Amino acid sequence: MSKPRDKQMTIDEVVAELSDGMTIGIGGWGPRRKPMALVRAILRSDLKDLTIVSWGGADVGLLARAGKIRKLVYAFVSLDTVPLEPNFQRARQQGTIPEVVELDEGMFQTGLYAAAQRLPFLPMRAGLGSDVLVNNPSIRTVTSPYAHPDGDFEELVAVPALRLDVALVHLNRADAHGNATYLGPDPYFDDLFCMAADRAFVSCEQVVDTAGLTVDSPVQRLLVSRMMVAGVAETPNGAHFTTCTPDYERDEPFQKAYAAAAGGSDDDWAAFEARFLAGDEDAYQAAVAAFHAEEAAK
Amino acid sequence: MSSSTRAEVCAAAIADAFKDDGEIFASPMGLLPMLGVRLAKLTSNPDLVISDGESLFLAGVPPLFAKGDVVEGWIPFRKVFDVVAHGKRHVMMGATQVDRHGNQNISAIGDFAQPKRQLLGSRGAPGNTVNNRTSYWVPKHSPRVFVQQVDVVSGVGPKRAKEAGPAAARHNDIHRIVTNLAVLDVGGPDDTVRLLSVHPGVTVAQVREATGFELAVPDGDVPVTREPTDAELVLIREVLDPKKLREREVPEEATK
Numbered sequence: 001m002s003k004p005r006d007k008q009m010t011i012d013e014v015v016a017e018l019s020d021g022m023t024i025g026i027g028g029w030g031p032r033r034k035p036m037a038l039v040r041a042i043l044r045s046d047l048k049d050l051t052i053v054s055w056g057g058a059d060v061g062l063l064a065r066a067g068k069i070r071k072l073v074y075a076f077v078s079l080d081t082v083p084l085e086p087n088f089q090r091a092r093q094q095g096t097i098p099e100v101v102e103l104d105e106g107m108f109q110t111g112l113y114a115a116a117q118r119l120p121f122l123p124m125r126a127g128l129g130s131d132v133l134v135n136n137p138s139i140r141t142v143t144s145p146y147a148h149p150d151g152d153f154e155e156l157v158a159v160p161a162l163r164l165d166v167a168l169v170h171l172n173r174a175d176a177h178g179n180a181t182y183l184g185p186d187p188y189f190d191d192l193f194c195m196a197a198d199r200a201f202v203s204c205e206q207v208v209d210t211a212g213l214t215v216d217s218p219v220q221r222l223l224v225s226r227m228m229v230a231g232v233a234e235t236p237n238g239a240h241f242t243t244c245t246p247d248y249e250r251d252e253p254f255q256k257a258y259a260a261a262a263g264g265s266d267d268d269w270a271a272f273e274a275r276f277l278a279g280d281e282d283a284y285q286a287a288v289a290a291f292h293a294e295e296a297a298k
Numbered sequence: 299m300s301s302s303t304r305a306e307v308c309a310a311a312i313a314d315a316f317k318d319d320g321e322i323f324a325s326p327m328g329l330l331p332m333l334g335v336r337l338a339k340l341t342s343n344p345d346l347v348i349s350d351g352e353s354l355f356l357a358g359v360p361p362l363f364a365k366g367d368v369v370e371g372w373i374p375f376r377k378v379f380d381v382v383a384h385g386k387r388h389v390m391m392g393a394t395q396v397d398r399h400g401n402q403n404i405s406a407i408g409d410f411a412q413p414k415r416q417l418l419g420s421r422g423a424p425g426n427t428v429n430n431r432t433s434y435w436v437p438k439h440s441p442r443v444f445v446q447q448v449d450v451v452s453g454v455g456p457k458r459a460k461e462a463g464p465a466a467a468r469h470n471d472i473h474r475i476v477t478n479l480a481v482l483d484v485g486g487p488d489d490t491v492r493l494l495s496v497h498p499g500v501t502v503a504q505v506r507e508a509t510g511f512e513l514a515v516p517d518g519d520v521p522v523t524r525e526p527t528d529a530e531l532v533l534i535r536e537v538l539d540p541k542k543l544r545e546r547e548v549p550e551e552a553t554k
Binding site for chain 1: 352353354374375376379382383405406410411412413414415416417418419420421422423424425427428429450451452453454458459461462463464465466468469470
């Protein structure tokens, strides 16, 4: 029987597909189901001048601190229980991200829809009257060709397509071909990121056979179709320290340690980097396990 | 029933902001707004639709941060955006700055290009304020929050919305600003922030002093914000917030 092709690869092979200056969309939402193993692999690479498009969390903070970002498109950057992301704050206050585009969080979705549908823009109200339009003068408005019942022709924001070279997303389960399911409470926008990108890479907690994707979960949880996916990387605990419900919740003690180091002195951050980010993904996961053993012994 | 604390007065004032909303999605951001919305659902407006702040509509009214209630719907972020654009929603957001014309800032303090202090980012404020009813909760009313002009306009006040045209103004509805001192709206002359009531024990002069712009104050006596009823106090103290988390956000000592 013929089968679709096997797209499995390692996280480092995914990152080898990226190049300097690319526009990369990162799935998940804030501190939730972020493809963190792929972000860490980017940190280890010599990639530079990236445009990052993200409803941001520590993905943005880490990439900003490492000086990987030339342009950032975001609506917020937050760790939820730590409302302000210290590395992102630091980068903005020191002016180390050369270009920023701050959008309303709904405009962000509309921009991805436009890209996914190969449209130049889609209209919406969000942004009108706000400084989103002042700080991003390239975002234009468009006048409706249809009269409103009140008689006026509404002038709306023409949200430009957020076209991506690459999308990186993390799902709970995937098969070798790129079909993938989310098992948590919210799909976020991972399917949309994949459709807005020329190529999408899915990392996942576990690769299972295709039948396994729906054996104990409803078919509606199949969020991403293989026709939108270029590669699949199994990387357990790969969303750490963000949530990956129900596989695991956010690692709050670790996030606290991250935020303290990011918001601390240069030495604090250097120590965090040396302990957690100097090695490969296996070394990271081992260092996290050691961190928890140490916390438990306290 | 012992007399109400300032935090409890605030909770009832927030509840009152949602009492006439009918059957819409109430989206409170932060602890006191969540308490106020749940109080409204248990008293003045049982039709309110509330969520767990994550992705579920809750059929019941659980205590703050409790889990495991009956679910009546699914509201992942993508559907939140649908409801925002549809309009059946009232969000109560925080505000790092609010200006005389009711514009709100949660983006950055100082120059946007290189801010003195980077905040969250504008989140959903630009979209909320031109699509659905929006209120603000300010736990510490001060001239640092209530400024002449916000550094970045995240949430759009009525004057800016009108200037941006009918598509912006049509659904702009800045409803209430509830603070630890007072209840305000944007019904002042030229769409400015106006004092509606002062909380028990607070004077108009105190509110003026804590506001960094010329506050519109109606002629005659300014009403005093109502105290919660005994039934409301039981709900606040014994059902919704037995751990008194509210008192940490609005400490009673600070009101003396």
